[in-house]
Amino acid sequence: MSKPRKSTIEVQGAAITILSRKEQDFICLTDIARFKNPERSDDLVRNWLRNRNTVEFLGVWERLNNPAFNSVEFDGIRIQSGLNSFVLTPKQWIEKTGAIGIVSSAGRYGGTYAHKDIAFEFASWVSVEFRLYLIKEFQRLKDDENRRLSLAWNLNRTLSKLNYRIHTDAVKAHLIPPEVTPAQATIITPTKPTCSTWPCSARPRGNGATPIRNWKATCANTPPLSNCSCWPTSRA
Numbered sequence: 001m002s003k004p005r006k007s008t009i010e011v012q013g014a015a016i017t018i019l020s021r022k023e024q025d026f027i028c029l030t031d032i033a034r035f036k037n038p039e040r041s042d043d044l045v046r047n048w049l050r051n052r053n054t055v056e057f058l059g060v061w062e063r064l065n066n067p068a069f070n071s072v073e074f075d076g077i078r079i080q081s082g083l084n085s086f087v088l089t090p091k092q093w094i095e096k097t098g099a100i101g102i103v104s105s106a107g108r109y110g111g112t113y114a115h116k117d118i119a120f121e122f123a124s125w126v127s128v129e130f131r132l133y134l135i136k137e138f139q140r141l142k143d144d145e146n147r148r149l150s151l152a153w154n155l156n157r158t159l160s161k162l163n164y165r166i167h168t169d170a171v172k173a174h175l176i177p178p179e180v181t182p183a184q185a186t187i188i189t190p191t192k193p194t195c196s197t198w199p200c201s202a203r204p205r206g207n208g209a210t211p212i213r214n215w216k217a218t219c220a221n222t223p224p225l226s227n228c229s230c231w232p233t234s235r236a
Contacts, residue, residue: 009137011035012130018141019113026103027119027138029090030111036126045112046089048125052082057121058093061101065115070097 004021014035017028033041048054055078062069073096080086090104090112103113114122116138123131 007141009141011134011137016134016137017111017113018138025116025138025142026113027116027134028111029102029114029119029122032119032123032126032130032134035130042112044126045122046087048122049088049090049093050081050086051125052078054121054125055081055088058099058101058118061115061117062097062099066098066100068098068100073097 004019004026007018007020009016009018012035014031016031019026019028029045030041033044037044055074059071059074059078062074063071077088077093077096081088090102093099094102094104101115101118105111113119120131120135123134
């Protein structure tokens with residue numbers, strides 16, 4: 001399994017981490033929350049999850065993108081959302097519903113990440129202005145990546161063409177002789193006997209003009225007839 005590729009963009013002075021895995025981009029919600037409240041970034045994410053509109057948005061996204069989404073558990077969460085006693089953490093959301101749009105983990109890439117669609121929604125809740133700058137910088141990152149991939153593809157294509165030309169030139173220079181001798185021509189394109197008496201007396205016959213079926217096997221070990229021009233002189 002390939003490791004996620006980590007990138008960082010700067011949005012209004014805040015460093016935002018992006019993980020690319022399985023051709024999907026996940027943006028760190030913790031980094032976005034730090035822009036608003038550096039000391040209580042986790043609390044900001046949990047407060048966003050408590051919002052009823054947030055829960056409904058996440059439910060719609062999961063139904064569109066996650067066949068294994070637990071709709072029964074989601075309905076229970078949606079009913080309780082918005083109440084003063086309602087509390088929902090990213091891990092609780094993932095464990096109860098089997099959600100894939102939000103990822104929460106510890107370690108090197110630890111933190112709470114969300115698919116870019118969800119991350120942009122969270123950024124809008126934090127700050128509309130911040131969301132617009134985030135989208136702009138994210139798109140700039142994707143454009144740079146596509147440009148580098150295009151350059152790498154063109155370079156590989158050019159190298160392949162050069163290698164092909166080198167190989168063909170080497171074959172012409174070392175494997176194909178400049179001239180073909182008569183002996184080589186005979187090997188490459190053997191000619192049929194030009195004897196006007198073919199089939200001659202060297203070919204045994206059966207009754208009438210019907211050839212013997214096993215003539216080739218019979219004559220394979222038969223010495224050539226010196227007076228038959230149909231037999232090659234080099235035959236042993």
